[in-house]
Amino acid sequence: MGQEREVEVEGYFQQDSAMIGERVAYILKARYGEGHNIVFPDSTFDFSPFVLLEKKTFMSSTTEGITLDSAIYYVSNFSLEPISFFSIPVFEVFKYDSLIHQPLEASLALKLIIDTIPDELSFRDNNVYQPIDTEFNFPLLIGLLLSLIFIGIGISFFFGKSIRRRWEIWMEKRKYRLFALRWKKAEEEFAAKPDMDHADELLGLWKTYMEHLKDKPFREWTTIEISDFLENKEIIKDFREIEMIIYAGKSGKNIPKACQNLWNICSDTYQQKITATDDRK
Incomplete structure (x- = not known):
């Protein structure tokens, strides 16, 4: 339990809201002391409901025995939920086992770009009835069928044997x-x-x-x-x-x-x- 408390994980979005499919940066940080083998998730991790677009990692920095690892995950959200919650863990790897360190969930609000609907709808003043001819052109159909029949007879007469x-x-x-x-x-x-x-x-x-x-x-x-x-x-x-x-x-x-x-x-x-x-x- 002592080692678990020595690993601090923090994850958050760089913005509060995003449109559907918009590229969003998620920051993941891990601070830990000596003797910890920390691994960040790669592209094989399940990022649902988000989709991973890119991962950018940074060199570890150590100050007074405390190491800081960080990475930026660029993701897109295709969920229609008003607010989506997201959390990426880090893994502490031992010789025969591993331990998951999960940060608090970060929230991302869905931004909808829709014009404000007015209280009263205004319509264009054009309600003149336009008559539409719904009768089928049977003479044209009969003419086309007769033409096809005569063409077929002509082809059969002149070229049928060949x-x-x-x-x-x-x-x-x-x-x-x-x-x-x-x-x-x-x-x-x-x-x-x-x-x-x-x-x-x-x-x-x-x-x-x-x-x-x-x-x-x-x-x-x-x-x-x-x-x-x-x-x-x-x-x-x-x-x-x-x-x-x-x-x-x-x-x-x-x-x-x-x-x-x-x-x-x-x-x-x-x-x-x-x-x-x-x-x-």
Whole structure:
């Protein structure tokens, strides 16, 4: 208790009142004798209801064994209370503990800048009724709608086929990019782990995309039927390289080449469809 009495803390504002948000200086001083380790709060301290703007510290001064520490805290008040009370403590730090020294609360009155309201209100003498047209302009609305309809019909008549072709080509390119990404991923997974599941996924992806390009039931056809339709006998070898894993559990010798051949067929078929769509009248 003796050490606690030896620490004197004082805190006060430099002004009595302030407007909302105004920068105000709060002075904090601590006087103490030898053997005290005094710490002032920093920016991590909770200054509510005030907001800390800046802290300015000063060098300690010691006279006849009494040390004076001081700091200025510049704060702003955003409270609508007529009077706000504020107090910042200082901390005395020991080896395993600390002690709080709290100064008396300082008050700050809220300054409101409002013109004095007169007892009687004076109004400008202008009470002439001004008529306002409240009718909706339906003829204008109908004219705008008809104009939009005729413009739409004209665009569809002159540019409808071209716009439709461009849309179909854009959609086809988008599907091709998506297929390319999925094919690359499936091929990499199949190369890393050539088992029945990855082989089936790769062939299923190829048949699904070719079914979209040719509008034929590739997923229902046998390898021979696909070969006959495409007029490509070499595709039988490519399918068998991959199907050996599915039906025989054996890995083919030319799987990378087979995958590349299947990819080339999809790519060539896609290019043919894009060209046919672009040339269509």
